[in-house]
Amino acid sequence: MSALKVDNLYRYFGSLQAVNGVTFEIPHGSVCGFVGANGAGKTTTMRILATLDYPTLGAAEVCGINVVHRPAEVRRLIGWMPDHFGNYEHMTVLEYLDFYARALGYKGAERRKRIQEVMDFTDLVPLADRFSNKLSKGMTQRLGLGRALLHDPQVLIMDEPAAGLDPKARVELKHLIRVLAQEGKTIFISSHILSELGEMCDSLLFINNGRIVHHGDAETLKRGSDSVGGVLYDVQVDGDPQAVSDWCILQPDVKFLEARKHGGRIRIDVDDPAKAADVLARMIKERLRITEFHREQRNLEDAFIDILGRLDQGQEALTPPPLPPAN
Amino acid sequence: MSSPISHPTDFPDRFSPMLVKELRQGMRAKTFIAVFLSLQIFLAVMLFSAGAASTSEHVGSVVSSIIFTLFSIAVLVVQPLRGTGALSSEVKGNTIDMMVLTRLSAWRIVMGKWVALVSQSALLFSTIIPYLILRYFFGGMNLVAEMVFLVVVFLTSMALTAVTVGLSGCHSVIIRSLIPIFGLPIGMWMLLMVSLSSRLMGSSDFMEAFNLDSTESRVGVSVYLASIIYVGGNFLSLGASLIAPAAENHSWLRRLIAMVLLALVFLVGFHPDVEDEVVVLIVAVVSLPAVIIAFTDSSLLVSTVCAPFTRRGLLGRGLGWLMYPSWASGILAGLAISLLALVSMVVHMQFRGNNFDEEELVALFAIFGGFLFPAVWQVFLFKGEGQRIAHYLMLLVGSFILAAVLTGLSDSMDSGAFLWVFAWHPLAFLAMLEEKSMPDSFMLAAVFVLDLVLILILLIKVFKEMAAAKPVIEESLSNPPEGA
Numbered sequence: 035m036s037a038l039k040v041d042n043l044y045r046y047f048g049s050l051q052a053v054n055g056v057t058f059e060i061p062h063g064s065v066c067g068f069v070g071a072n073g074a075g076k077t078t079t080m081r082i083l084a085t086l087d088y089p090t091l092g093a094a095e096v097c098g099i100n101v102v103h104r105p106a107e108v109r110r111l112i113g114w115m116p117d118h119f120g121n122y123e124h125m126t127v128l129e130y131l132d133f134y135a136r137a138l139g140y141k142g143a144e145r146r147k148r149i150q151e152v153m154d155f156t157d158l159v160p161l162a163d164r165f166s167n168k169l170s171k172g173m174t175q176r177l178g179l180g181r182a183l184l185h186d187p188q189v190l191i192m193d194e195p196a197a198g199l200d201p202k203a204r205v206e207l208k209h210l211i212r213v214l215a216q217e218g219k220t221i222f223i224s225s226h227i228l229s230e231l232g233e234m235c236d237s238l239l240f241i242n243n244g245r246i247v248h249h250g251d252a253e254t255l256k257r258g259s260d261s262v263g264g265v266l267y268d269v270q271v272d273g274d275p276q277a278v279s280d281w282c283i284l285q286p287d288v289k290f291l292e293a294r295k296h297g298g299r300i301r302i303d304v305d306d307p308a309k310a311a312d313v314l315a316r317m318i319k320e321r322l323r324i325t326e327f328h329r330e331q332r333n334l335e336d337a338f339i340d341i342l343g344r345l346d347q348g349q350e351a352l353t354p355p356p357l358p359p360a361n
Numbered sequence: 362m363s364s365p366i367s368h369p370t371d372f373p374d375r376f377s378p379m380l381v382k383e384l385r386q387g388m389r390a391k392t393f394i395a396v397f398l399s400l401q402i403f404l405a406v407m408l409f410s411a412g413a414a415s416t417s418e419h420v421g422s423v424v425s426s427i428i429f430t431l432f433s434i435a436v437l438v439v440q441p442l443r444g445t446g447a448l449s450s451e452v453k454g455n456t457i458d459m460m461v462l463t464r465l466s467a468w469r470i471v472m473g474k475w476v477a478l479v480s481q482s483a484l485l486f487s488t489i490i491p492y493l494i495l496r497y498f499f500g501g502m503n504l505v506a507e508m509v510f511l512v513v514v515f516l517t518s519m520a521l522t523a524v525t526v527g528l529s530g531c532h533s534v535i536i537r538s539l540i541p542i543f544g545l546p547i548g549m550w551m552l553l554m555v556s557l558s559s560r561l562m563g564s565s566d567f568m569e570a571f572n573l574d575s576t577e578s579r580v581g582v583s584v585y586l587a588s589i590i591y592v593g594g595n596f597l598s599l600g601a602s603l604i605a606p607a608a609e610n611h612s613w614l615r616r617l618i619a620m621v622l623l624a625l626v627f628l629v630g631f632h633p634d635v636e637d638e639v640v641v642l643i644v645a646v647v648s649l650p651a652v653i654i655a656f657t658d659s660s661l662l663v664s665t666v667c668a669p670f671t672r673r674g675l676l677g678r679g680l681g682w683l684m685y686p687s688w689a690s691g692i693l694a695g696l697a698i699s700l701l702a703l704v705s706m707v708v709h710m711q712f713r714g715n716n717f718d719e720e721e722l723v724a725l726f727a728i729f730g731g732f733l734f735p736a737v738w739q740v741f742l743f744k745g746e747g748q749r750i751a752h753y754l755m756l757l758v759g760s761f762i763l764a765a766v767l768t769g770l771s772d773s774m775d776s777g778a779f780l781w782v783f784a785w786h787p788l789a790f791l792a793m794l795e796e797k798s799m800p801d802s803f804m805l806a807a808v809f810v811l812d813l814v815l816i817l818i819l820l821i822k823v824f825k826e827m828a829a830a831k832p833v834i835e836e837s838l839s840n841p842p843e844g845a
Contacts, residue, residue: 086458102663122454133382134459137378137460162366
């Protein structure tokens with residue numbers, strides 16, 4: 035059974051199709067990044083999973099429980115951290131957590147113990163008596179994470195938790211997420227900072243215009259493959275830069291990047307590693323002196339842009355959605 | 362592990378979490394501290410001055426008036442106004458979602474907010490008691506009447522706070538601020554005056570109406586208190602509806618209570634001691650908030666809400682369409698409640714031999730149509746799943762302003778024929794009644810047809826929505842209830 039399962043999910047707001055046939059599964063204990071531009075459908079999908087919104091069609095399950103039919107059971111299993119949330123005036127950090135612990139049904143010593151554990155984990159103890167609306171963004175996010183963890187949920191759904199954080203707070207948050215992942219929690223996290231997601235996540239889901247356009251692990255994306263924008267090779271060549279440049283012009287899949295003092299740097303962009311081998315063979319045959327040849331690690335932003343570019347060129351989404359429902 | 366923290370011990374576990382939160386925040390709020398201190402300072406200064414002038418024979422009643430005025434401002438104006446942002450601040454701050462994910466239902470959230478504000482009003486109430494004891498020694502005190510009046514003021518404050526807290530779930534700032542500031546105090550005052558009118562008529566002293574020494578006084582005060590409790594409860598329930606997730610149905614209880622109350626009033630109304638004006642007043646008080654709120658319900662219909670009804674066979678499925686929190690269901694329920702109210706009024710007037718004449722029937726149908734009109738127009742003007750209550754109330758207020766303007770214009774002009782240009786609006790018939798440019802029977806037929814057209818438009822839209830909801834109803838039959 036998956037921790038999160040979304041099957042053919044649609045959500046329309048009037049004529050706006052926010053989520054358009056989304057299907058994916060996330061196994062227990064994994065960290066999955068959810069990537070997409072603003073308005074792509076990330077928050078709507080996450081809100082449906084968190085029982086805060088309802089699908090127009092399709093199903094969503096948390097640990098096998100349907101979010102529409104049994105929302106109260108789902109709520110006990112999930113921790114929800116929205117992209118932004120206001121803090122209360124005239125209420126300290128400790129009182130804030132005390133309120134949510136009471137609202138979750140904790141009483142007496144059990145409540146105090148749980149609050150202490152959460153404050154220790156999120157390092158909020160020094161801030162216990164600080165008014166919650168006077169916290170920095172980083173502290174607020176730690177408080178939000180603490181609140182989401184109060185009932186020790188199995189699944190944590192985090193919508194843009196790193197948005198607006200300074201580098202130090204981002205590192206702290208990343209550390210907390212890593213620890214939670216090590217504890218075996220399933221984490222579904224959206225972010226615009228793809229490089230950070232790549233470091234934290236076991237898998238990445240790309241969404242565009244309400245449709246899933248890629249689901250795979252970060253390493254595959256970085257290495258590149260047929261399905262995600264091709265394979266890149268960086269090649270350093272010794273010799274006359276003009277001669278190298280002239281040779282490149284005549285070759286498909288090869289681009290002269292820059293001239294060096296003795297030679298130049300070229301890039302091979304192919305959709306199959308075997309083709310790169312052919313290019314390499316031709317270079318040797320032409321007696322080009324190769325001093326360096328390595329497969330490039332693409333960054334995730336490039337991979338994402340590549341995927342969107344391929345979609346713009348009319349290629350199908352990798353998980354084509356089924357036909358939309360009759361209205 | 363860090364050092365242990367000292368946990369707050371100010372409130373016991375048996376208190377509602379929402380109440381604890383609101384009291385912690387509210388007691389530190391600058392507005393409350395300012396009101397509390399100002400009230401104490403004003404009352405102390407006033408009593409000190411009164412003590413110095415205690416030779417005057419009217420000093421006691423002057424002191425009473427000042428105490429009541431200051432207390433009324435604090436609990437009838439300031440405290441209810443503090444409720445206008447109660448729910449909207451949670452919605453804006455995105456904290457309502459986080460609360461919904463706990464074990465707190467929307468009703469408990471709204472109640473917590475309201476009880477906290479009322480508790481603070483109670484604190485203000487308790488602080489004026491020493492001043493009232495001191496005022497006793499100035500003489501001329503009507504103890505029972507003044508105590509009853511204070512309790513009535515406090516209960517009115519509770520109801521006003523319930524209205525503002527309920528409306529605070531509204532997105533519209535105009536509705537959240539203008540209605541509590543202008544509409545409600547006027548409405549409550551009018552209700553109080555109507556309830557106590559028979560008692561006040563023969564008396565020169567306002568306070569005598571609260572003596573409870575006669576049937577009129579007792580009935581008047583009781584009717585007023587019951588009315589404000591009902592209206593307050595309805596608005597708290599509206600607040601819960603406005604913030605509740607679609608899986609919570611707060612509409613069914615509200616509508617059921619209105620229907621049961623109307624049935625009770627219908628039966629009690631046959632008692633010979635009950636005056637027909639009282640029946641009409643109570644029917645209006647019961648039906649108006651219920652109809653307005655029902656016409657503006659707009660929750661997304663989900664299978665979990667339908668399941669409790671659809672599992673009870675055909676009757677349950679039919680009854681469900683009067684009880685679901687969706688727009689279509691709200692319109693059907695609103696029409697049903699209106700019908701009950703109209704039948705109740707007409708039957709009771711007939712029972713006492715005071716049949717409505719044609720002029721009164723035109724007024725009745727014009728007012729009924731006046732409440733239908735915004736429900737029809739909001740369908741065409743404001744589409745989507747947004748909150749309908751704000752749009753409805755704005756259209757309703759606009760309609761009444763239009764009716765007032767038309768009446769004013771027809772009074773100042775020689776001919777009222779131009780009023781027929783506005784015959785598309787039922788409230789225009791109120792102005793026509795004043796003008797008498799057409800026979801009453803003609804106007805009655807016209808306003809009746811207009812009401813029917815408005816109902817027909819609504820029903821067409823309702824049946825379309827019911828047809829579109831068929832998959833949800835089917836789903837509710839196939840899925841097990843939560844916890845099963």
